[in-house]
Amino acid sequence: MVHEEIEELKALVNPSEILTPESKEFKEHTLPFAKQKHRNPGLVVRPSTIDSLSKVIAFLAKSSLDFKIRSRGFGSASARDIIVSMTAFDNFDFDRENETLTLGCGQSWRDYYEKMEQIAPEYTGLLCGGFSWLSGEYGAASDPANLLDIQVVKLDGTIIWASEEPDLLWAMRETEGAFAVAVNFKMRCFKYPEKVWSGPILLPNTTEACKQICTGIVGMDTRSIHPRVALFLYRMAPDILKAIGDGGVGALKYTQTMYWNPIALPKLTETILMNSFEWYGKTQTAAEGALRNSSNLLFELFCCTDAANRLASGWPRPVGFRHMVFLRAGAPTEGPLDDLAKNFVTEGPKEIFGPDARLEVTANGLEPFYDPKEVFGENYEKLLQLKREYDPKNRLRTPLRA
Ligand SMILES: Cc1cc2nc3c(=O)[nH]c(=O)nc-3n(C[C@H](O)[C@H](O)[C@H](O)COP(=O)(O)OP(=O)(O)OC[C@H]3O[C@@H](n4cnc5c(N)ncnc54)[C@H](O)[C@@H]3O)c2cc1C
Numbered sequence: 001m002v003h004e005e006i007e008e009l010k011a012l013v014n015p016s017e018i019l020t021p022e023s024k025e026f027k028e029h030t031l032p033f034a035k036q037k038h039r040n041p042g043l044v045v046r047p048s049t050i051d052s053l054s055k056v057i058a059f060l061a062k063s064s065l066d067f068k069i070r071s072r073g074f075g076s077a078s079a080r081d082i083i084v085s086m087t088a089f090d091n092f093d094f095d096r097e098n099e100t101l102t103l104g105c106g107q108s109w110r111d112y113y114e115k116m117e118q119i120a121p122e123y124t125g126l127l128c129g130g131f132s133w134l135s136g137e138y139g140a141a142s143d144p145a146n147l148l149d150i151q152v153v154k155l156d157g158t159i160i161w162a163s164e165e166p167d168l169l170w171a172m173r174e175t176e177g178a179f180a181v182a183v184n185f186k187m188r189c190f191k192y193p194e195k196v197w198s199g200p201i202l203l204p205n206t207t208e209a210c211k212q213i214c215t216g217i218v219g220m221d222t223r224s225i226h227p228r229v230a231l232f233l234y235r236m237a238p239d240i241l242k243a244i245g246d247g248g249v250g251a252l253k254y255t256q257t258m259y260w261n262p263i264a265l266p267k268l269t270e271t272i273l274m275n276s277f278e279w280y281g282k283t284q285t286a287a288e289g290a291l292r293n294s295s296n297l298l299f300e301l302f303c304c305t306d307a308a309n310r311l312a313s314g315w316p317r318p319v320g321f322r323h324m325v326f327l328r329a330g331a332p333t334e335g336p337l338d339d340l341a342k343n344f345v346t347e348g349p350k351e352i353f354g355p356d357a358r359l360e361v362t363a364n365g366l367e368p369f370y371d372p373k374e375v376f377g378e379n380y381e382k383l384l385q386l387k388r389e390y391d392p393k394n395r396l397r398t399p400l401r402a
Pocket of ligand 1: 033070071072073074075076077131132177178183249364365398
């Protein structure tokens with residue numbers, strides 16, 4: 001059955017839109033970021049037009065094939081049978097008069113910066129990523145003020161702009177493709193000063209330095225600071241810092257298993273910071289340092305602001321959300337070390353915030369150990385209702401399932 005369906009799928013598209021495991025680009029289109037999420041797909045379909053994508057989606061939705069939509073793979077999209085690679089959708093249409101950009105969804109932010117730099121460098125301030133250096137000032141990229149519309153292919157193959165069905169547009173904000181396949185994003189652009197002061201500060205790994213960092217950060221957090229100020233604090237092994245410096249975070253793709261806890265916080269305290277450092281210290285010494293290079297702690301500070309309406313996106317933004325802390329751990333391969341890494345991530349929040357703390361995790365990378373009901377809170381029931389309408393069998397295979 002699977003074999004026949006795969007043959008039928010192949011016949012629907014142009015041969016140039018098919019990648020087999022023998023193709024040299026196959027890995028690039030299939031490797032997930034986190035090793036444990038790899039499901040060894042047998043085929044990649046890379047539609048080059050929206051009509052071709054529409055045929056593929058309508059067919060796959062009705063088939064018995066396990067498939068996953070994949071853009072850049074940072075969310076570790078993988079499938080047993082078919083990857084639908086969106087990388088051919090590289091549209092870039094800047095409307096200077098209306099300060100909007102229609103952006104094909106298969107591109108990386110690097111592609112975006114390079115193209116924008118060529119045609120309108122003063123506008124490079126389009127928000128990069130869901131949460132970014134600019135989200136302390138402008139909110140998340142998916143907020144209604146920033147993401148104006150999404151061109152989608154629905155599971156029955158119809159092509160619409162989601163604003164034609166406003167509940168669909170609402171549901172698609174911060175739910176990682178649970179309702180339809182995105183093709184183009186229509187985004188608001190902002191002129192942004194071209195002078196930006198930034199730079200890394202490297203600090204020694206001593207108790208004294210840690211205390212100074214805590215005092216400094218908590219001091220900043222109690223003052224009202226300018227919304228253009230943001231600070232990322234990384235605790236990671238020097239080898240990893242170097243790998244990222246040389247090749248960007250993409251250099252870590254498929255090098256290890258990876259579990260994470262992106263926690264949204266309104267406020268920082270010295271206790272939270274010092275407990276987090278302690279957690280990080282344990283990941284570095286556990287199993288004789290075997291998780292040293294695959295575990296880290298990241299703080300993205302002053303990187304968010306309240307939404308105009310916190311329920312205006314599928315994922316309800318926690319009130320007062322200002323900072324994010326990521327507890328990240330993994331192992332070179334699956335097995336006992338991987339179990340240990342996973343345990344660090346699932347148990348870490350209790351050690352840092354206390355066993356009964358009510359924590360909010362962001363929805364851009366949900367791990368199977370999160371309960372979607374808790375993550376999507378007040379919006380959960382409405383999202384389920386819409387899931388029943390748009391993808392009742394959860395063919396898009398996302399944590400939100402009807
Ligand atoms: C190292 C690292 C750094 C990160 N940094 C940031 C950051 O700074 N800010 C931030 O906000 N997030 C960050 N993230 C999270 C990241 O933005 C999300 O995981 C995002 O979903 C990745 O998109 P992708 O296209 O690369 O992933 P993919 O793995 O391709 O897809 C992720 C999910 O979206 C679905 N999907 C992909 N494309 C489409 C589409 N066109 N239509 C419908 N569904 C689709 C997939 O099926 C899958 O469920 C980071 C992740 C990693 C691993």
